[in-house]
Amino acid sequence: MNETSVQIDGVSKIFTARKGDVTALSGIDLSISGGEFVSLIGPSGCGKSTLLRIIAGLIEPSTGSVTVNGKSADRARRDQEYGFAFQQAGLLEWRSVAGNVELPLAVHGVGKAKRRARARELLELVGLSEFADHRPGELSGGMQQRVAIARALAESPSLLLMDEPFGALDEMTRERMQGELVRIAGETGASVVFVTHSISEAVFLSDRVVVMSPRPGRIADVVPIALGSRDVSTRESEEFFAAVTRVRESLRGRADVDEVIG
Numbered sequence: 376m377n378e379t380s381v382q383i384d385g386v387s388k389i390f391t392a393r394k395g396d397v398t399a400l401s402g403i404d405l406s407i408s409g410g411e412f413v414s415l416i417g418p419s420g421c422g423k424s425t426l427l428r429i430i431a432g433l434i435e436p437s438t439g440s441v442t443v444n445g446k447s448a449d450r451a452r453r454d455q456e457y458g459f460a461f462q463q464a465g466l467l468e469w470r471s472v473a474g475n476v477e478l479p480l481a482v483h484g485v486g487k488a489k490r491r492a493r494a495r496e497l498l499e500l501v502g503l504s505e506f507a508d509h510r511p512g513e514l515s516g517g518m519q520q521r522v523a524i525a526r527a528l529a530e531s532p533s534l535l536l537m538d539e540p541f542g543a544l545d546e547m548t549r550e551r552m553q554g555e556l557v558r559i560a561g562e563t564g565a566s567v568v569f570v571t572h573s574i575s576e577a578v579f580l581s582d583r584v585v586v587m588s589p590r591p592g593r594i595a596d597v598v599p600i601a602l603g604s605r606d607v608s609t610r611e612s613e614e615f616f617a618a619v620t621r622v623r624e625s626l627r628g629r630a631d632v633d634e635v636i637g
């Protein structure tokens with residue numbers, strides 16, 4: 376976990392809109408190590424998705440710089456250094472499940488046999504081998520999200536960028552998916568930057584939780600999480616509750632108060 380996966384220095388973002396400028400992000404500095412799982416949490420509109428898109432090289436920061444695996448964010452995007460998964464699985468209904476997983480490989484000219492083999496491997500990883508030939512619409516929401524994760528992993532990215540990928544799932548499915556994501560991230564060794572509104576989700580998944588303040592989005596606190604290996608009992612442990620409380624207090628601004636009081 377030593378190589379730097381994502382390096383963010385002095386990033387701000389000002390959107391120019393018709394009704395005036397919006398400062399979405401201000402003074403963001405963050406360094407994410409290889410294999411590290413980092414969640415971004417904060418109130419609606421604090422700039423979480425904007426920061427994720429800047430890391431992805433999809434939008435440019437107004438100031439500051441971002442590197443992914445030592446490359447500029449734009450270069451890293453063109454070199455497919457990362458996989459991206461959104462709240463909506465975004466699968467193509469006219470392609471089979473395997474066809475969807477193969478899609479990024481097909482786009483980049485990987486031959487059919489190789490694509491097939493890779494899709495088979497990934498569907499096994501996400502527990503959907505039996506559904507390779509089904510259409511996405513025949514799968515549940517959680518299964519579709521697993522297909523989207525398999526697709527994001529197709530090109531063996533060292534970094535996964537995820538924007539509320541489990542937001543639309545029911546609580547039990549969501550918890551199961553969280554367990555699977557921890558396992559998959561561990562098995563592939565990928566770093567993950569994960570945007571969520573859920574404190575317990577952030578705590579369960581992460582090595583560190585980055586708490587952002589309301590607009591303009593700044594990093595209010597970075598909470599290290601030390602839960603060891605995650606399993607069914609993790610969510611009932613004292614350490615888990617303590618970490619949830621710590622993140623909740625940071626979101627309420629208690630951390631700032633504590634700092635001021637000393």
Ligand SMILES: Nc1ncnc2c1ncn2[C@@H]1O[C@H](COP(=O)(O)OP(=O)(O)OP(=O)(O)O)[C@@H](O)[C@H]1O
Pocket residue numbers: 390391392397398399417418419420421422423424425426590
């Ligand atoms: N393309 C854009 N043009 C103008 N303003 C934008 C644009 N994208 C985002 N913003 C503004 O930047 C701010 C941050 O938006 P962003 O979507 O990053 O927040 P968020 O923390 O992900 O929110 P949520 O939790 O509600 O998804 C908001 O005020 C939003 O209106």
